[in-house]
Amino acid sequence: MANDTSSDSDNEIIGARVKLFGHEKPIHQVLGGGKVADMLLWRDRNLSAALLGGMTVIWFLFEIVEYNFVTLLCHISITTMLVLFIWSTAADIFKWKPPQIPDIILQESFFQSLAYILHRRFNQLLPMLLHISCGIDLPIFLLNIVSLYIFSVIGSYFSFVNLLYIGFLCVHTLPIVYERYEEEINNWVSDMIIVLRKNYRSFKKNYLNRIPRGPVKPKKTQ
Secondary structure (H helix, E strand, O other), X not given: OHHHHHHHHHHHHHHOOOOHHHOOOOHHHHOOOOHHHHHHOOOOHHHHHHHHHHHHHHHHHHHHOOOOHHHHHHHHHHHHHHHHHHHHHHHHHHOOOOOOOOOOOOOHHHHHHHHHHHHHHHHHHHHHHHXXXXXXXXXXXXXXXXXXXXHHHHHOOOOHHHHHHHHHHHXXXXXXXXXXXXXXXXHHHHHHHHHHHHHHHHHXXXXXXXXXXXXXXXXXXX
16 A cells, blocks of 8 residues: 555656746746847847847956946046047038937847846746745745855855856746757656655655654644
8 A cells, every 4th residue: 555655756846847947937937038038039130149148248348358337437427428429520621420329229128028027037036935945835935045055155155247247047938948949848747856856755654754753632622
């Protein structure tokens, strides 16, 4: 009878295949379905490549050249103003077309989409972390504890700028990798969770359940 129960538990674990993020929608809709999602999934390759190149240049200037932020900002502003001044002066002298300054550099919708995604993901992540912290699913709880500890150790070996750049690379590349290999990644995550749950059940059966417990006191009825 115990073997049948154990077999049923194993079948239950194996049958509980998970889908990463717990979603059935395409990853494009999960990311918001707007311009930000297009950029993260490289639907607009020119924009995505330009953003990657720009962030790489910024990382190079701060981490390799060791520019100060205020100094870099002032140098960029001085260079931009000098280029526009020379262009505008030359346009008056040689009758060239003067520089056209757009009224809006960045569209408001871009920041709205970005803020919406960050707000939505934060509201999903925080309740999930609080739910895991209650210890309802101990294997997932232990996995998160170990993962956070590993990240804390990694963080002690990198500067803040390096961590930001590594995080940007992950955000800029992992969504498209997941979109292309969604089934393989879901299967790999499912297998890992199945192994963790089986090991936890074995640990609980062999060790936790053998811990003596005192008698449960009946509740007093008024």
